[in-house]
Amino acid sequence: MTGLSTDPDPVPGRNRPGKARAVLPDGGKSHLPTNPGPSGSGSLGCLTDLSRSIQSLPMRLGEFELHSLSDGFFGLDGGAMFGVVPKPVWERTNPADSRNRIRLAARPLLIVTDSERILVDTGIGDRWDDKARDIYHIEKIDTIESSLARVGFRPEDITKVVLTHLHFDHAGATTKLDDTGKPVPRFPNARHYVQQREWNAALTPNRRSRASYRPDDFLPVQEAGLLELIDGDWKLDLTARDTIRNAEHLGHVPSLELVLTGGHTPGHQIVLLKENSEFRNQKSEFKTAVFWGDLIPTSSHIATPYIMGYDLSPLETMEQKEKLVQQAIAGKWLSFFEHDPEFACGVIEEENGKPFLRPLAV
Numbered sequence: 090m091t092g093l094s095t096d097p098d099p100v101p102g103r104n105r106p107g108k109a110r111a112v113l114p115d116g117g118k119s120h121l122p123t124n125p126g127p128s129g130s131g132s133l134g135c136l137t138d139l140s141r142s143i144q145s146l147p148m149r150l151g152e153f154e155l156h157s158l159s160d161g162f163f164g165l166d167g168g169a170m171f172g173v174v175p176k177p178v179w180e181r182t183n184p185a186d187s188r189n190r191i192r193l194a195a196r197p198l199l200i201v202t203d204s205e206r207i208l209v210d211t212g213i214g215d216r217w218d219d220k221a222r223d224i225y226h227i228e229k230i231d232t233i234e235s236s237l238a239r240v241g242f243r244p245e246d247i248t249k250v251v252l253t254h255l256h257f258d259h260a261g262a263t264t265k266l267d268d269t270g271k272p273v274p275r276f277p278n279a280r281h282y283v284q285q286r287e288w289n290a291a292l293t294p295n296r297r298s299r300a301s302y303r304p305d306d307f308l309p310v311q312e313a314g315l316l317e318l319i320d321g322d323w324k325l326d327l328t329a330r331d332t333i334r335n336a337e338h339l340g341h342v343p344s345l346e347l348v349l350t351g352g353h354t355p356g357h358q359i360v361l362l363k364e365n366s367e368f369r370n371q372k373s374e375f376k377t378a379v380f381w382g383d384l385i386p387t388s389s390h391i392a393t394p395y396i397m398g399y400d401l402s403p404l405e406t407m408e409q410k411e412k413l414v415q416q417a418i419a420g421k422w423l424s425f426f427e428h429d430p431e432f433a434c435g436v437i438e439e440e441n442g443k444p445f446l447r448p449l450a451v
């Protein structure tokens with residue numbers, strides 16, 4: 090029925106083929122390196138440190154400084170997260186708890202340039218009652234605000250917010266409650282970029298998608314006049330900076346591109362960052378970075394058929410993922426994973442025709 094159970098490779102997308110993640114009694118704390126902190130000298134890695142937070146060291150891509158932030162952890166049903174993949178296969182890398190939930194991270198990406206602080210997705214937020222906290226096993230060991238503070242920023246410093254889509258685990262921290270209990274934008278100085286078709290889908294959800302959208306996550310942004318609806322692939326204007334004007338003159342413009350993928354939701358988009366080689370920092374090992382959103386939520390979802398049961402158009406997801414993963418392998422893209430409980434980022438490589446993640450270590 091699944092067509093996948095005969096695959097001899099446990100989870101082809103995870104690490105090297107055949108290497109499953111160890112299940113440790115302490116939840117994985119002991120085998121991870123200590124993160125020396127975001128002020129560390131170089132750019133170097135994005136393994137996580139669960140003993141303190143899941144925040145990683147910054148990565149450098151040309152003029153972009155990239156921080157995988159943390160809004161804590163939560164849990165979703167493992168079966169729903171892996172669609173048609175059988176549990177004996179997915180549980181080797183993503184062990185389920187007694188209620189069949191697997192642990193997931195909420196990792197917004199912060200992109201810093203001389204003139205911009207751009208946040209990609211905002212996390213799961215804090216507007217949850219006890220029942221929901223129990224169902225989704227929400228662990229707020231971090232908040233988007235504490236995570237931003239660790240790298241020296243406040244919510245008011247954010248200039249742009251890009252939302253891959255409007256599901257509650259991606260847009261949940263876009264608003265907060267004010268003193269009167271009213272939801273208001275958490276990033277009051279930011280323009281918020283959402284695909285028009287995602288906005289439409291969130292405002293008029295069907296019976297299947299309704300549970301994933303909470304209007305208080307996004308309507309206050311529109312009411313405050315902070316919403317930018319876009320239609321299709323889009324390139325954000327980052328040309329305010331002097332050096333970038335110079336770069337334009339030279340024909341090398343660094344860019345932040347929003348790529349409409351659909352699949353997971355009608356308006357799901359991913360973010361591509363392309364550096365300007367004229368201004369490449371010597372430590373910058375990469376030319377392109379990608380934030381996969383829910384196209385590839387964890388590194389266990391890299392292999393083409395590993396698609397969430399939540400996806401509204403799984404065949405569209407499959408086509409987009411196959412195409413983009415090939416580009417990521419060929420171009421050595423730096424990949425950021427929003428929900429991976431262990432690896433914030435890495436590089437997708439291929440061995441014997443199977444893609445796998447090479448995590449970047451501190």
Ligand SMILES: [Zn+2]
Nearest residue numbers: 254256353383
């Ligand atoms: Zn989603």
